[in-house]
Amino acid sequence: MFSVRNKLTIVFSLLIAFLFGQFGLVYYFSINNASLINEAIEAHDASNTLTRLAVEGQKLRRYEKEYFIYADNPQKREKYSSEWHESYAKLKEGLALLLSHKSTWSESDKAKARTWDDSLNAYANGFHKVDAAVTSGLIQGTLNANKAIQDAKNEFRVFLKGTAAETDIKLRQARDHSEQVQDNVANIQVFLIGLSFVGLLIGAVILFTIPGTIARPITELTESVVDISKGNIIRPVPVRGSHEVKGLAESVERLRVAMKGLMARMNKLQQERKQLQQKQNPPKPQEVT
Amino acid sequence: MAIVGWRHVVVDVLAEKVGVLGDMIVDETLGEMSLVEDDMRLGLLSEFIKKLYYKLPEDVDRRKLISEVRDKLMQEYNVLLARI
Numbered sequence: 001m002f003s004v005r006n007k008l009t010i011v012f013s014l015l016i017a018f019l020f021g022q023f024g025l026v027y028y029f030s031i032n033n034a035s036l037i038n039e040a041i042e043a044h045d046a047s048n049t050l051t052r053l054a055v056e057g058q059k060l061r062r063y064e065k066e067y068f069i070y071a072d073n074p075q076k077r078e079k080y081s082s083e084w085h086e087s088y089a090k091l092k093e094g095l096a097l098l099l100s101h102k103s104t105w106s107e108s109d110k111a112k113a114r115t116w117d118d119s120l121n122a123y124a125n126g127f128h129k130v131d132a133a134v135t136s137g138l139i140q141g142t143l144n145a146n147k148a149i150q151d152a153k154n155e156f157r158v159f160l161k162g163t164a165a166e167t168d169i170k171l172r173q174a175r176d177h178s179e180q181v182q183d184n185v186a187n188i189q190v191f192l193i194g195l196s197f198v199g200l201l202i203g204a205v206i207l208f209t210i211p212g213t214i215a216r217p218i219t220e221l222t223e224s225v226v227d228i229s230k231g232n233i234i235r236p237v238p239v240r241g242s243h244e245v246k247g248l249a250e251s252v253e254r255l256r257v258a259m260k261g262l263m264a265r266m267n268k269l270q271q272e273r274k275q276l277q278q279k280q281n282p283p284k285p286q287e288v289t
Numbered sequence: 290m291a292i293v294g295w296r297h298v299v300v301d302v303l304a305e306k307v308g309v310l311g312d313m314i315v316d317e318t319l320g321e322m323s324l325v326e327d328d329m330r331l332g333l334l335s336e337f338i339k340k341l342y343y344k345l346p347e348d349v350d351r352r353k354l355i356s357e358v359r360d361k362l363m364q365e366y367n368v369l370l371a372r373i
Contacts, residue, residue, distance in 0.1 A: 236348060257348045258308035265313065 003243035004214055011206055022195050029188045033181050040177030042104045047170035053094050054163040060087045068145040071134050091120055119158035126152020217241025221249050233260045296326050298365050302358045306349045314344045335371045342373050
């Protein structure tokens with residue numbers, strides 16, 4: 001039989017273990033979610049950067065087209081050449097940032113970025129050559145200029161297709177991570193609801209068993225002691241309950257047995273004394289008148 | 290030869306179940322046998338235990354208690370006592 005101290009120690013240890021387990025689970029999910037959220041944000045940022053690069057690449061192509069449309073108009077040609085160079089500078093800057101970034105971009109991402117950079121350089125070289133030829137009058141007319149830039153444009157497709165495809169990949173990654181976060185949150189909810197039920201169950205079991213097992217024997221013992229104090233020494237004291245209560249009940253039972261024995265002996269002595277007195281002083285016979 | 294300290298051994302075992310009554314029961318049993326504490330011999334122990342059995346209150350497990358007394362005495366004095 002457990003002592004009250006052991007019972008309470010076991011119950012509170014169970015509760016602490018339960019709470020510790022609950023804390024561990026919530027902590028694990030929180031850490032996991034925080035890392036997934038970071039990854040989702042990074043993938044989303046990467047997809048934004050790539051979108052900007054892809055858009056800037058399309059702008060570059062548009063300026064090139066505008067440039068060739070006005071191949072025979074030096075003023076407009078100059079304007080679109082300057083816009084093309086501005087856009088080109090932005091692309092170079094964007095790619096340089098991407099290549100220098102440490103955490104967001106993996107090595108395979110950077111390898112892809114380097115191929116895009118090569119593609120952009122090849123296209124820029126082609127454009128500069130055609131620009132020089134158009135400016136010097138070696139190439140005249142939109143169609144001729146377009147023909148001359150064809151190889152460089154083909155080279156630039158690597159950049160345009162690559163950034164578009166990578167944007168999709170990064171967006172998908174961001175979406176996957178956010179879906180995982182949602183799944184984790186749903187799992188946490190299920191776990192927490194489950195654990196709350198288990199906690200309620202443990203609480204209910206403790207509530208309906210422990211106080212009773214501690215208090216019931218004490219109540220019974222109190223009743224027995226009250227009975228004995230009132231002179232009712234027939235009923236044996238129930239010896240049950242926790243270690244401490246059992247020890248106390250055994251002591252009270254010992255007292256009851258001793259008291260009963262003593263009272264029996266006292267009664268016997270009294271009876272013997274009465275009989276002795278009667279023998280010594282027999283009742284006087286009544287006089288007959 | 291008288292046994293030394295036997296009363297203490299018996300009263301100790303009895304006190305576990307009947308408290309102060311143990312001492313009184315031992316006195317009554319000795320009285321019935323017309324003995325005093327110092328008269329107790331090894332040969333009288335079995336008879337003493339037998340009489341003690343009937344003096345014990347019914348509220349306790351008399352057989353068990355007497356068995357404990359007997360075992361304790363055999364252990365203390367290294368003697369063999371008859372079963373009740």
